[in-house]
Amino acid sequence: MIVEPIIELRNIGKEYEDGFVALKDVNLEIESGKIYSLLGPSGSGKTTILQIIGGFSKPTTGSVLFEGKDIRSVDASKRQINTVFQNYGIFPHLDVYDNIAFGLVVRKLPKAEIDAAVKDALKMVRLEGFSDRDPAELSGGQRQRVAIARAIVTKPKVLLLDEPLSALDKRLRKDMQYELRELQKRLGITFIFVTHDQEEALAMSDEIFVLNDGQVLQSGTPVDIYDEPINHFVAEFIGDSNIVPGKMIADYQVEFVNRLFECADAGMRPNERVEVVLRPEDLDITTVEQGKIVVKVETQLFLGDHYEILGVDVDDNEWLIHSTNPTEEGKEVGLFFEPEDIHVMRFGESEEDFDARLEGYEEDDE
Ligand SMILES: Nc1ncnc2c1ncn2[C@@H]1O[C@H](COP(=O)(O)OP(=O)(O)OP(=O)(O)O)[C@@H](O)[C@H]1O
Missing domain, CATH: 3.40.50.300 (P-loop containing nucleotide triphosphate hydrolases)
Known part of the structure; x- marks a missing residue:
């Protein structure tokens, strides 16, 4: 209708x-x-x-x-x-x-x-x-x-x-x-x-x-x-986010922090430069062995209903993590996330193109 x-x-x-x-x-x-x-x-x-x-x-x-x-x-x-x-x-x-x-x-x-x-x-x-x-x-x-x-x-x-x-x-x-x-x-x-x-x-x-x-x-x-924020500004303005540079290797495969990850995004050019968003609440703290990214815990703040933790990876990228469980400052921990927690953004994409692309691969799924 x-x-x-x-x-x-x-x-x-x-x-x-x-x-x-x-x-x-x-x-x-x-x-x-x-x-x-x-x-x-x-x-x-x-x-x-x-x-x-x-x-x-x-x-x-x-x-x-x-x-x-x-x-x-x-x-x-x-x-x-x-x-x-x-x-x-x-x-x-x-x-x-x-x-x-x-x-x-x-x-x-x-x-x-x-x-x-x-x-x-x-x-x-x-x-x-x-x-x-x-x-x-x-x-x-x-x-x-x-x-x-x-x-x-x-x-x-x-x-x-x-x-x-x-x-x-x-x-x-x-x-x-x-x-x-x-x-x-x-x-x-x-x-x-x-x-x-x-x-x-x-x-x-x-x-x-x-x-x-x-x-x-x-x-x-x-x-x-x-x-699904369309660009860096929206991702930063709405909610907390971790935004890192990345490269879309192929559909559903993105590279960032020098590693290849499975993701839920598609419809871009092979090897296209992109930005990758991971929300702090989607990062789970686990062991170094089980983590997809390893960080050293820099600071930890207790905010009542969660801990706000700041970790730094080997390339000096900062990662903001919201966790219901505390960890320890100075400790190395692993960060785990699911492919669908990764959100990939193209540079300069219009809202129409973004919507069309999203519809395209959502149909692929069906
Ligand atoms: N009468 C005016 N003459 C010239 N510029 C103006 C006039 N009224 C508003 N502006 C400018 O237009 C822009 C948009 O103003 P507007 O009040 O719509 O913004 P806003 O998003 O509502 O901001 P805020 O949250 O601060 O109220 C601002 O840069 C403002 O300085």
């Missing part, structure tokens, strides 16, 4: 007045009813994309489609898209009720209708009983919920959230991640949120767009992006 996207950005470019190019040929499709995140380092263009979708900034090139229609000339207030801003934008002189009712009062809706909608929104964000509070009397998490209630009260089809959890402490952030996911499911509307926190993007999203330098480098489910 082909699902029509609710929002589509086609070939979006954005050049600011001072000549700075913030977005270069951004293409993305958003389906109805899912949570998406725009993930990337500071300055990568996340907020610019959100502003273009929300109608607060015009793209220099390309088109913005909402349910198939170009909305570039539609005013922000007329779009069925609302934004929860980073600073929440709550009016300090209005109580919770009036803050949430604001958008409906402006639209001059009947009082009874406003009342019902505000009560409904308060219930959705679990703030029943908070109507009369002043914003100053709310915690950070409650203030954020007021901002969300105000954004959903007009029943938009899409909610844009700019770093919605960045002002909260770590504990509350985790709670709110669960809450936001639940809320999105209850409402059934599309959420697009901006974050530079990769853990948050992995935990919350149905799909992630990874951005760098005004471009979408990769899009996909959290699992796809974690397991």
Whole structure:
């Protein structure tokens, strides 16, 4: 079944007045009813994309489609898209009720209708009983919920959230991640949120767009992006990783650290230079004899639920290992991993070519 996207950005470019190019040929499709995140380092263009979708900034090139229609000339207030801003934008002189009712009062809706909608929104964000509070009397998490209630009260089809959890402490952030996911499911509307926190993007999203330098480098489910990063930047930005240079000898055979390994990757030129990724949690510590790579343990940190171990091989490559069992600093140990734990990346491969190649050899398997 082909699902029509609710929002589509086609070939979006954005050049600011001072000549700075913030977005270069951004293409993305958003389906109805899912949570998406725009993930990337500071300055990568996340907020610019959100502003273009929300109608607060015009793209220099390309088109913005909402349910198939170009909305570039539609005013922000007329779009069925609302934004929860980073600073929440709550009016300090209005109580919770009036803050949430604001958008409906402006639209001059009947009082009874406003009342019902505000009560409904308060219930959705679990703030029943908070109507009369002043914003100053709310915690950070409650203030954020007021901002969300105000954004959903007009029943938009899409909610844009700019770093919605960045002002909260770590504990509350985790709670709110669960809450936001639940809320999105209850409402059934599309959420697009901006974050530079990769853990948050992995935990919350149905799909992630990874951005760098005004471009979408990769899009996909959290699992796809974690397991199959397209390039060095994505592999490093999402999760911890060991990345070493290698050579693809033939399909399913890769050479790195001067040894030949069986792997699960194919579709490259023989002897092509590649980069090899091994995630720290996929490396098991074993004896020197049984290890595929031998390292000397340099440091070991206990992080509560695992040990973070740094080992160095004979060629001076550093290997980060996550292990539930401790080892000893200074000791030589073996590292064991399975062929499918190895992920091979080509230099400069486009997302289309990467997807096509992956599909090619996944079909081979069947
Ligand atoms: N009005 C403007 N004029 C010129 N350059 C701008 C303007 N607004 C943003 N930029 C630049 O565009 C780039 C992208 O900015 P944007 O705010 O979209 O990034 P971001 O990924 O959201 O970053 P952050 O995580 O720091 O908020 C940045 O280099 C920024 O300095």
